[in-house]
Amino acid sequence: MQRYVCGICGYVYDPAEGDPEGDVPAGTPFEKLPDDWVCPVCGASKDEFSPE
Amino acid sequence: MKGLYQAVKVSDHVYWVGAIDWNIRDFHGYATRRGSTYNAYLVLADKVTLIDTVKAPFKDEMLSRISSLIDPRDIGQIVSNHSEMDHSGSLPAVIDEIGPESVYASVMGAKTLGELFHPGPEIIPVKDGDSIDLGNMTLSFLETRMLHWPDSMFSYLVEDRLLFSQDAFGMHLASSERFDDQIDPAILEYEGATYFANILLPYSQLILKLLERVKGLGYQFDIIAPDHGPVWRKDLTGIFEQYHRWALQKPTAKAVVVYATMWHSTEMMAAAIAEGLISEGISVKMMSMDVAHRSDVAYEILDAGALVVGSPTLNNNMFPSMADVLYYLKGLRPSNLVGAAFGSYGWSGESVAQIETLLKEMKVDLAGESVKLKNVPDSEMLSSCFSLGIDVAQALKARL
Numbered sequence: 472m473q474r475y476v477c478g479i480c481g482y483v484y485d486p487a488e489g490d491p492e493g494d495v496p497a498g499t500p501f502e503k504l505p506d507d508w509v510c511p512v513c514g515a516s517k518d519e520f521s522p523e
Numbered sequence: 524m525k526g527l528y529q530a531v532k533v534s535d536h537v538y539w540v541g542a543i544d545w546n547i548r549d550f551h552g553y554a555t556r557r558g559s560t561y562n563a564y565l566v567l568a569d570k571v572t573l574i575d576t577v578k579a580p581f582k583d584e585m586l587s588r589i590s591s592l593i594d595p596r597d598i599g600q601i602v603s604n605h606s607e608m609d610h611s612g613s614l615p616a617v618i619d620e621i622g623p624e625s626v627y628a629s630v631m632g633a634k635t636l637g638e639l640f641h642p643g644p645e646i647i648p649v650k651d652g653d654s655i656d657l658g659n660m661t662l663s664f665l666e667t668r669m670l671h672w673p674d675s676m677f678s679y680l681v682e683d684r685l686l687f688s689q690d691a692f693g694m695h696l697a698s699s700e701r702f703d704d705q706i707d708p709a710i711l712e713y714e715g716a717t718y719f720a721n722i723l724l725p726y727s728q729l730i731l732k733l734l735e736r737v738k739g740l741g742y743q744f745d746i747i748a749p750d751h752g753p754v755w756r757k758d759l760t761g762i763f764e765q766y767h768r769w770a771l772q773k774p775t776a777k778a779v780v781v782y783a784t785m786w787h788s789t790e791m792m793a794a795a796i797a798e799g800l801i802s803e804g805i806s807v808k809m810m811s812m813d814v815a816h817r818s819d820v821a822y823e824i825l826d827a828g829a830l831v832v833g834s835p836t837l838n839n840n841m842f843p844s845m846a847d848v849l850y851y852l853k854g855l856r857p858s859n860l861v862g863a864a865f866g867s868y869g870w871s872g873e874s875v876a877q878i879e880t881l882l883k884e885m886k887v888d889l890a891g892e893s894v895k896l897k898n899v900p901d902s903e904m905l906s907s908c909f910s911l912g913i914d915v916a917q918a919l920k921a922r923l
Contacts, residue, residue, distance in 0.1 A: 479729060480669050512631075513669040515729075 475501045475520040480513035483523055528587035530565065531701045533754055534683040534746055536660065538565045540573075540588040542581035545697045552851070553721045553818040557714060558697030561609050562750045564687060565589055566680060569658020570599045573623075574678060574687045575750055579612035586617070595621045600655070602662065603628040603646075605689040606635040606674045610750055618644050627655065629666055632674035649676075665740075667691065667733060669726050684745040691730075692762050693749030694718040704757035713822075714752065715762065719769045720821040725856040727770040734767055774828025774859045774922055777806040778915060781820055782833035783842035784811065788867035788899050789833045795905040796831055796865065796894075799912020805829070805919060812844035817851045824857045828919045830887055831912075833865040834874040841866075841874035849881050861918040862887040863911055865894040872897070890918030 472486035484490065484504075489497040492511050495504060501520065509516055530538040541562035547555050561577035563585050571593065577585045589595045601623050603611055614636070618626060628636060630648040637643035649655070651666035665677040670691055678687040694714040700706055723730060747755040747762065755762055778800045784790040790811065797807045808823045824830060830852075834845035841849075864878035875895040882889060891914030896904045 479726065480673065512673050514666070515669075 472500050474523040476523045477510045477513065477515050478519045478521060479515040480510065482510050482512040484510075484520065528584050529591045530588045533564065533701070533748060533756075534680075534685050536567050536683055537680065537685055537746075537748070538567065538588075538592060539563075539701055539748075539754065540565045540585055540592075542577045542584040543697050543699070544578070544581065547695075550695060553695070554816040555695040557695065557710075559695040559751055560697055562693075562748065562752075562754075563610075564748055565592065565598075566657065566660070566662070567592070568660040570656075571597050572600045572602060572657055572662065573598050573617075574602050574748075575604055575610045575689065576601070576613045576617050578609045579616070582613035582616055585613065586620070599624045600657075601626045602678055602687075603632055603636065604676050604678055604687055605672060605750060606632050606639060607672060607690075608639065610689070611636060611639065615640050615644055627664075629664070629674050629676045631668065631672075632676065635672070635674045651676075665737075667729075669729055670733065671722055671726055679742060684743045686742070686744050686747045688747050689750045690722060691749060692747050692755060692766070693751035694753075696752040698753065701754055702757070703753045703755045703762075706753055708758075711753070712765065715765060716769060716825055717818065717822045718751070719766070720825040720855065721818045724769075724821070724825070725854065727772060727856075727858070730766060730770040734763065734770075769825055772825070772858050774919065775806075775826050776804065776919065776923060777808065777827045778829035778831055778919065779808045779810060779820065779823045779827045780831045780833070781810045781812065781815070781845075781848060782865075783835065783845040784813070784833075785835045785837065785842070786899075788896075789835045789865070791900055791905065792865050792867060792894065792896070792908045793831075793833050795900075795908035796833075796863075796912040796915070799909040800829075800831075800916045801912075802909075803913055803916030803920065805916045812842070812848055817848045820848050821852065821855055824852065824855075824860075828860065828922060829890075829915050830857070830860045830862040830882070831865070831915055832862065832878045832882065834878060835866055836868040836872050836874040839871050839873050841877045845874075845878070849878070853881060853885050856885070858886065859922070860885075860887045861890045861915060861922065863889060863891055863893055863915050865908065865911065867896055867898065867900065869898060888918070890915045
């Protein structure tokens with residue numbers, strides 16, 4: 472599955488890991504993240520991310 | 524140390540109790556030729572509160588300044604707005620010495636402090652919009668993630684209309700004066716811009732959003748108290764406007780020609796390109812990496828519209844001083860630039876393509892054909908460099 476990188480801080484969202492701190496289970500593709508999901512490192516919104 | 528160092532009154536309830544580092548000249552790779560200060564502030568509310576601390580070697584200076592007012596053990600609370608060690612380095616030792624009831628930081632700050640000090644101090648995490656009651660006063664928190672670390676936050680002292688802005692609106696400037704109106708405005712603008720370019724530039728988009736957000740919150744500001752350099756009490760509008768302008772990175776008719784050279788061939792090319800740019804009315808800053816510092820290049824890029832980069836090839840690679848400055852600039856993510864690459868070489872000549880690759884990664888729009896030439900340029904080759912200068916100038920002017 473496609474990984475996405477945060478354009479602000481460089482954090483990489485890896486669907487294989489999900490975002491445990493944001494209650495996003497492993498295996499969740501980036502497109503399926505809720506619209507109000509934010510980068511766990513810097514708080515950037517989804518639209519700041521681009522495919523790695 | 525009581526009695527040596529003095530606190531300086533900032534507002535009705537707030538005193539500066541920081542430290543002056545007259546001699547620092549290298550701040551993690553940023554040339555700080557005027558030294559710096561690490562600002563900590565004491566809020567003399569019913570619950571006495573210390574905002575940030577100082578770099579570890581300056582702990583006694585800070586405690587001495589606090590002692591000029593109160594017994595440091597009367598401090599009930601400490602707020603860490605920013606975890607970086609120039610503001611938190613003395614935090615664990617200060618906590619041990621004075622034993623405050625509570626220490627506050629953002630959620631990310633609590634995490635970072637733990638990772639810095641193993642184990643970190645016990646922190647009460649606060650969130651965006653939270654407030655703490657200081658008895659007769661209120662301190663509110665505003666998260667400013669990635670300005671410029673994930674943990675960064677502002678604290679706002681409601682009654683004194685005073686914003687503790689940690690590194691934002693700060694600068695590396697050691698001075699015995701504590702306020703903006705006591706210092707030459709040209710120095711403030713230069714050092715403020717240098718700080719912005721070297722520390723905050725990558726987060727320009729967040730700064731624009733933050734400025735909008737702060738406007739929307741309707742806070743009134745009488746004083747902005749940053750963690751480095753002077754406290755703003757006179758020209759708050761000016762520093763807000765400067766931040767807005769710097770964050771927009773609107774290109775101006777200015778080109779930075781940055782180059783390295785071995786036997787002056789690349790330097791001759793740089794001079795010809797500069798002449799081409801100047802002939803089109805562009806202001807040019809020539810920067811040889813033999814003498815310029817990377818942080819001076821960052822400062823010049825802040826209001827430039829073009830970045831033209833030249834390097835000879837040394838053992839199949841661009842010159843090391845050029846790799847240094849280009850990787851530094853890449854991390855700072857300047858935007859809205861046109862550019863070009865050039866360089867002389869002896870036999871293999873990889874540098875120009877390497878520079879082009881980096882400039883593309885930096886989203887610099889390449890204008891004209893890069894000029895790559897073998898050994899010493901002749902007059903025809905210098906004419907192509909002059910033409911490259913014209914090409915870059917025209918591409919830049921089309922954007923103004």
